[in-house]
Amino acid sequence: MTGYSSIARGGRGARVLQWRSPGLDVAGIECLRHRELLELETVQSTSLESFKRAIVEALAPPPVTPPPLPNGGRPFVFLNTEPRHDTIGAQIRAGIGDRAAWAEPLRVGSALEVRRDLEQNLIDCDAMVMVYTDNAGWARAQLRAFRKHAPRRERPVRAIPVINAPADPKPELGFSLPEMIIIDGRGGIGSEALAQLTRSLRL
Numbered sequence: 001m002t003g004y005s006s007i008a009r010g011g012r013g014a015r016v017l018q019w020r021s022p023g024l025d026v027a028g029i030e031c032l033r034h035r036e037l038l039e040l041e042t043v044q045s046t047s048l049e050s051f052k053r054a055i056v057e058a059l060a061p062p063p064v065t066p067p068p069l070p071n072g073g074r075p076f077v078f079l080n081t082e083p084r085h086d087t088i089g090a091q092i093r094a095g096i097g098d099r100a101a102w103a104e105p106l107r108v109g110s111a112l113e114v115r116r117d118l119e120q121n122l123i124d125c126d127a128m129v130m131v132y133t134d135n136a137g138w139a140r141a142q143l144r145a146f147r148k149h150a151p152r153r154e155r156p157v158r159a160i161p162v163i164n165a166p167a168d169p170k171p172e173l174g175f176s177l178p179e180m181i182i183i184d185g186r187g188g189i190g191s192e193a194l195a196q197l198t199r200s201l202r203l
Contacts, residue, residue: 015058016042019051075158075201076101078125080142083107085131088165088189092129095194099203122149127158127201131185133167140175147177159200163193 020026020038022045029035037043044051077100081089093102103125106117122128122145132139139162146160160177163185183196 017051017055017058018043019048020045022046074099074101075126075203076103076124077201078102078121078128079104080121080128081105081131082135082138085133085165088131088163088185091189092163092194092197095189096198096201096203099198100201118145119149122146123152125157126155127161129161129163129197129201131163131165132173133165134170136171136173139173143175143177143180158202161197161200163189163197 018040020043024038024045026035026038029038044054046054077096079089079092079102081104089104096102103121105121106114109117128142128146130139130142143160146157150157157179159181160179161181161183162173163183165185166188181196181200183193183200185193187193
C-alpha cells in the first residue's frame, strides 16, 4: 500500500483510493498501526485490475449537465424534408402542435444562405425529423451533414426520427446513426406514427 499522509487522508478535497491484496491476512499483522491503516474505508481489497478500473472511473470528469431548454422547455425540432414532401411535413406539424418549436429548411436565397441555414439548424436542433421515401441519396447526405456538425453542438440530440413514407420501388437507406429511430409511416402519418414520433421527441 502506498504511503499515508495528510493529503492522502483526503486533504484539499482529494478522493483517496488505496489498495491491498485480497490474499493479505490483516488479522495476522501484529503492528496495530499497520493493521489500522489496512482496514481504513479508503482501502480496497480487490484484484489489481479492479483497482485500476476504479482509478480510471475516479479520474473521469463528472457528466456535463446540459443547459435548460429555452421556450418554456419545448424542444426545437428541425423538420428536414424535401420540398415535394411538404404535405407530409404539414401532417407532422399538425400532429405535434405547439408541443415543440419547429424549423424547416430554407427554400429561398443563395446557395450559401441555404447551406448556412441548414448547418445552423443541425447544430441548434434538439431533434431532427426526416421523411424518407425514394430519396436515399438525399437522406444519406442529410445524415452525413448531421454527423459532420455534431461536434459543434452544445447538447446531445434527442433523436433523429426517420419517417418511412410510402414509395415503390424503394432503395435501401443503408445508413445508421445511434440516434436514428425508424418510424413506420407507410400507411400514412396516422395516430400510431405520431405516437412513435411523440415518444422519440420526449414530448
